[in-house]
Amino acid sequence: MFFSDASIAALNAQEIAYPPEFFQQFANDVTVYEDDDIWVVDKPAGLLSVDGKTLKVSLLARLERANPAVKLIHRLDMDTSGLLIFAKNAAAQTHISKQFIERLPQKKYQARVFGKWQEVGAKGEISAPVRYEPTLKPRHIVDRDWPKHALTLYEVLDFEVCQGQTVTRVALKPVTGRSHQLRVHMVHVGHVIIGDPIYAEGSALTVAPRLNLHAEHLRLKHPVLGAWMDWESPSPF
Template identity: 70%
Template sequence: MPISIETVNQLNSQESQYDSEFFKQFAADITVYEDDDILLVDKPAGLLSIDGKDLKVSLLSRLEKANPDIKLIHRLDMDTSGLMIFAKNKPAQTHISKQFIERIPQKEYQAVVMGTLAVPGKKGEINIPVRYEPTIKPKHVADPDWKKHALTHYEVLHHELREGKAVTRVALHPITGRSHQLRVHMQHLGHVIIGDPIYAEGEALSIAPRLNLHAHKLRLKHPTMNTWMAWESEVPF
């Protein structure tokens, strides 16, 4: 859902009034792991990864105010929470960015989707391209004729009830990293992620106060030690 210009201006104004101690404390509160080369944080839902065209409030800009050397590697959707890795120097940024390009990092998200999806333990894949659709922005759509493929592996964890409605908790492993890939792939499967302000409607939207999508686990090679490291963030829903 688009944010009104009045809200954008209010948020920008509020952000400009915070002092350096606010940003340092913010960074400290969300830090999962830090060393001389990398910073792992637990991104809050509802916060842009990078500044938008109008809204100048984002995870990156806040972290840069705490440490000007912070460098972006990848992004999460504004509505998604969970693990994000940043570099603290250019060589580390180059090293880890190359890993993402080569699809070396192992990523696991958790999501809660509307309805009963298969049986617990069921594994599958969704292999259909995802592209931006300007006529219904900011939505993306599944398009089998699009040139760039998109692949997600999933596993059904268990079934739950939310407000008396059947939902399913799933683990999602994106092999590619297209914008809105997990959200569109689950919708394409017929089980939209609950609380999604862009793709969910009716009960699927109202049943949860936020998008139930969280970057739960991340595993990759450290840029200088060249050893595998793994992190996990508690799922908040």
């Protein structure tokens, strides 16, 4: 999603003008689970996870207006919707951040990609390094010479017809967490995620009004209780 300078200024001004009640209601609407240590929310598509260089409208900033103690742990792309976990104190933030470093949390996404990809029930992995390409800003690319590997597990769930086009619904599990990893891996296998404003073109872009990528499942250890906890968010597409 791209904005002109004038649009960014208008959005920033509107955000500042909202009353406190707006941010509390927003927090209530996106909350999936909350206790004294963690806050799991369902991020809407089209909203930054954290403030950008110019656009000061984000999930974190809005949650901070409702509870200044909230602390960032991980992010989703602006165009992606779904589950994110925040900490409510420094100890919880450190504990869960270490889990992510050790790749303990389990994340699953659902996506719809352009065209028919394999057969229903097919499973596999995509192992291809992903890096940022400054000449194609903001795109990332597969680079076999890049030293940081990227690994995604997948399962084909179903085939659908969307505005006359065949699309494939897939479950995606990122083992690594590279920026744009799932989006670039789908491009790499020849089936771009539909509605992707950065990577899709033609019918693959216009067949859906938004990026069809949603973080539907999150599993990790509670930083205080020590128990594994799971959260689900049904796909909105």
